[in-house]
Amino acid sequence: MYRYRNGPLISDTDECSSDTLNACDQLCNNTDGGYTCDCFRGYTISTDGRTCTDVDECINGSEKCHEQATCTNVVGSFTCSCNAGYNGTGTNCEDIDECENGNSPCDGNATCTNNAGSYTCTCNDGYTGTGRTCAGKQSTYCRNTHGQADCHEQASCRNTEGNYVCTCSAGFTGNGTHCEENSVCMNTEGSFTCRCKPGYIGSSCVDVRECEEDIDNCDDNADCTNTPGSFSCTCLPGYFGNGTVCTEVDECSTNNGGCEQRCTNNIGGFNCSCDSGYELNSDGLTCDEIDECSSNNGGCEQRCTNNIGGFNCSCDAGYDLNGDGLTCDEVDECSSNNGGCEQRCTNSIGSFNCSCNAGYELNNDGLTCDDINECIQGQICEQPHNCENTRGSYICGCDFGYNVDSNGLDCNGNNQDYFYNSQYTNECDQPDSCHTHAECTNNIGSYSCSCNTGYRGHGTVCNNVDECDELLDSCLPGLGICIDNPGSYSCACRDGYVGDGVTCEDIDECLTDNDKCSDDCFNTEGSYTCRCKDGYRLAVDGFNCNDIDECAEKIDNCEQVCTNTEGGFNCSCASGFTNVRDSCQGNKNECSSDTMNACDQLCNNTDGGYMCGCYRGFMIGTDDRTCTDVDECAKNELNDCDPNALCDNNQGGYTCSCRQGYTGNGTFCTDEDECTEGKHTCTENSVCMNTEGSFNCPCKSGYIGSSCVDVRECEEDIDDCDDNANCTNTPGSFSCVCHSGYVGNGTVCTGEK
Numbered sequence: 001m002y003r004y005r006n007g008p009l010i011s012d013t014d015e016c017s018s019d020t021l022n023a024c025d026q027l028c029n030n031t032d033g034g035y036t037c038d039c040f041r042g043y044t045i046s047t048d049g050r051t052c053t054d055v056d057e058c059i060n061g062s063e064k065c066h067e068q069a070t071c072t073n074v075v076g077s078f079t080c081s082c083n084a085g086y087n088g089t090g091t092n093c094e095d096i097d098e099c100e101n102g103n104s105p106c107d108g109n110a111t112c113t114n115n116a117g118s119y120t121c122t123c124n125d126g127y128t129g130t131g132r133t134c135a136g137k138q139s140t141y142c143r144n145t146h147g148q149a150d151c152h153e154q155a156s157c158r159n160t161e162g163n164y165v166c167t168c169s170a171g172f173t174g175n176g177t178h179c180e181e182n183s184v185c186m187n188t189e190g191s192f193t194c195r196c197k198p199g200y201i202g203s204s205c206v207d208v209r210e211c212e213e214d215i216d217n218c219d220d221n222a223d224c225t226n227t228p229g230s231f232s233c234t235c236l237p238g239y240f241g242n243g244t245v246c247t248e249v250d251e252c253s254t255n256n257g258g259c260e261q262r263c264t265n266n267i268g269g270f271n272c273s274c275d276s277g278y279e280l281n282s283d284g285l286t287c288d289e290i291d292e293c294s295s296n297n298g299g300c301e302q303r304c305t306n307n308i309g310g311f312n313c314s315c316d317a318g319y320d321l322n323g324d325g326l327t328c329d330e331v332d333e334c335s336s337n338n339g340g341c342e343q344r345c346t347n348s349i350g351s352f353n354c355s356c357n358a359g360y361e362l363n364n365d366g367l368t369c370d371d372i373n374e375c376i377q378g379q380i381c382e383q384p385h386n387c388e389n390t391r392g393s394y395i396c397g398c399d400f401g402y403n404v405d406s407n408g409l410d411c412n413g414n415n416q417d418y419f420y421n422s423q424y425t426n427e428c429d430q431p432d433s434c435h436t437h438a439e440c441t442n443n444i445g446s447y448s449c450s451c452n453t454g455y456r457g458h459g460t461v462c463n464n465v466d467e468c469d470e471l472l473d474s475c476l477p478g479l480g481i482c483i484d485n486p487g488s489y490s491c492a493c494r495d496g497y498v499g500d501g502v503t504c505e506d507i508d509e510c511l512t513d514n515d516k517c518s519d520d521c522f523n524t525e526g527s528y529t530c531r532c533k534d535g536y537r538l539a540v541d542g543f544n545c546n547d548i549d550e551c552a553e554k555i556d557n558c559e560q561v562c563t564n565t566e567g568g569f570n571c572s573c574a575s576g577f578t579n580v581r582d583s584c585q586g587n588k589n590e591c592s593s594d595t596m597n598a599c600d601q602l603c604n605n606t607d608g609g610y611m612c613g614c615y616r617g618f619m620i621g622t623d624d625r626t627c628t629d630v631d632e633c634a635k636n637e638l639n640d641c642d643p644n645a646l647c648d649n650n651q652g653g654y655t656c657s658c659r660q661g662y663t664g665n666g667t668f669c670t671d672e673d674e675c676t677e678g679k680h681t682c683t684e685n686s687v688c689m690n691t692e693g694s695f696n697c698p699c700k701s702g703y704i705g706s707s708c709v710d711v712r713e714c715e716e717d718i719d720d721c722d723d724n725a726n727c728t729n730t731p732g733s734f735s736c737v738c739h740s741g742y743v744g745n746g747t748v749c750t751g752e753k
């Protein structure tokens with residue numbers, strides 16, 4: 001930015017870049033050739049355009065306090081605080097229900113009624129007072145023997161707060177309004193005696209406490225209740241009878257206890273359970289079939305079929321199920337009867353293919369092969385009329401006087417003057433006339449070659465016959481293995497069999513100790529299978545046996561506690577129960593003594609055992625016994641500390657304390673006005689301005705820096721004194737005095753006339 005002054009181009013000075021270049025109280029906005037002043041929020045600019053004065057938001061209506069809150073103006077801002085009887089931030093206030101939060105100020109014998117922003121206390125009937133304090137009215141029922149009280153004439157009356165109590169006199173029994181003598185008068189010669197009625201004892205005929213003294217005849221499974229002069233017996237839940245004899249109710253004997261499948265009777269009740277392959281529904285009675293195939297395909301490698309109470313694994317076509325009942329192995333169809341193929345069988349994943357040897361073609365049935373007659377499929381031999389078809393091949397011959405060429409197809413030489421040649425030649429004596437695996441036969445004027453047994457060809461060329469491929473062997477079908485050799489073959493037996501291959505017998509691996517079974521071995525044709533004793537299950541390797549945990553799989557028949565053992569399980573009674581004739585009976589209160597339970601804090605007795613609990617502020621550990629402190633400060637929803645408070649966890653609870661700059665009880669914190677309460681650290685050359693949770697100290701006009709030091713306007717040449725005036729620095733300002741011979745206010749000086 002530039003501006004002209006008296007002609008020359010001069011760059012603009014940013015007066016806002018230094019507090020010494022502007023006189024703004026708070027904010028400075030640089031302009032072209034000058035600056036303007038502005039104020040922080042909560043202040044307004046004064047008429048001098050420099051200083052800022054506080055805005056009273058509470059008066060001008062710009063505050064946003066709740067209708068049930070009080071607005072308090074502070075320097076540069078305002079605060080909202082909920083009125084008495086309300087709680088909140090000030091911008092939002094809700095009525096405090098003094099009667100519901102457990103801190104009711106009313107007397108214990110008074111009724112608390114919540115009102116908007118307040119409450120009322122009213123003493124209950126029979127009491128009098130302000131409601132905050134209530135005292136019982138002394139009743140007058142007992143003032144007259146036959147007044148308002150309806151006590152028996154053999155009973156005493158005692159006034160209580162707002163009521164009265166009647167008590168039968170000694171020797172009488174009843175509820176006070178009705179009293180009967182506990183003795184019978186018997187006349188004697190010249191006198192009388194008093195004999196206590198049954199159920200009473202002593203000179204005053206007091207009631208015998210049969211239940212407490214354990215002289216009742218109630219059944220062990222019955223509750224004894226003392227009555228005046230007697231007692232009563234009531235069978236416990238799960239038992240029936242007259243109280244002196246109580247018989248356990250076998251809920252399972254009627255309609256199976258309502259259970260859909262299994263019902264187990266126990267002391268005072270029963271439990272429903274389900275067969276293997278089923279699970280108990282939330283009603284505790286019915287069972288739903290478990291679809292084992294819906295989870296991880298039931299463990300099956302290929303196909304899983306769910307059925308009632310279980311499931312089965314099966315395999316795709318071309319696969320066999322292994323002994324583990326889960327995994328599948330690919331079937332080598334070629335290993336059995338050559339897959340039905342006449343010649344060659346090639347196994348593939350899940351299937352197989354048949355093919356034929358050279359010189360044969362596969363029929364439409366995909367199994368059998370027919371010989372190809374090469375001699376009728378065009379001119380193969382040089383002399384077609386001398387072509388001889390063989391199984392799987394052909395042989396080319398030549399007319400008399402010609403020899404078959406080494407390629408087995410062409411004819412060499414001619415028969416000219418053959419019969420007149422007096423020289424006889426034995427071609428068999430000549431090397432390389434016939435193939436190495438052929439026999440040479442000399443003829444008049446010629447010779448012939450024939451392949452040895454086990455070879456096929458026209459004699460000059462002989463190829464090994466694969467008896468195994470062409471099924472020309474005598475190996476035992478299905479069990480024997482054919483091994484091709486040059487000019488021959490040999491037979492051997494498959495694994496699991498013994499013999500020469502022409503005859504094979506099954507090897508009983510179980511008798512020869514060649515099996516790998518850890519338990520029982522069962523021989524099968526060509527192999528064997530392993531089985532386990534009761535209480536064990538065959539492992540996935542098909543050889544070893546693993547113990548069945550009947551307790552974990554819930555296939556035991558224990559009434560209470562099941563303990564797994566190797567190959568079986570044991571049943572026992574839970575703590576507090578005793579085995580009586582293979583039934584668990586009795587209950588012990590483990591919570592009555594610290595030596596009988598392992599609870600860290602609270603103990604709750606249950607039927608046949610106990611459960612541990614914790615005090616408020618603690619939670620039960622994974623061992624269900626020890627209690628650990630809950631860190632309420634770890635999550636905001638676990639404590640009611642104000643957002644401007646610190647949460648300090650302690651054993652079984654927590655404390656809230658307002659952060660620095662806030663005041664309150666920790667659950668409710670408001671901003672502390674350090675400026676009005678004199679808790680700030682601002683210097684005398686600065687102004688204290690309260691902020692949320694803290695305060696600021698902006699310098700007063702004429703002061704600058706973090707310590708608000710005086711601006712040296714004269715020294716820094718930022719005064720507005722006239723050139724013909726002296727500038728004198730003062731605290732926070734400066735003064736201008738015209739030189740001698742000049743007059744004016746110092747900022748403007750003119751020469752004296």
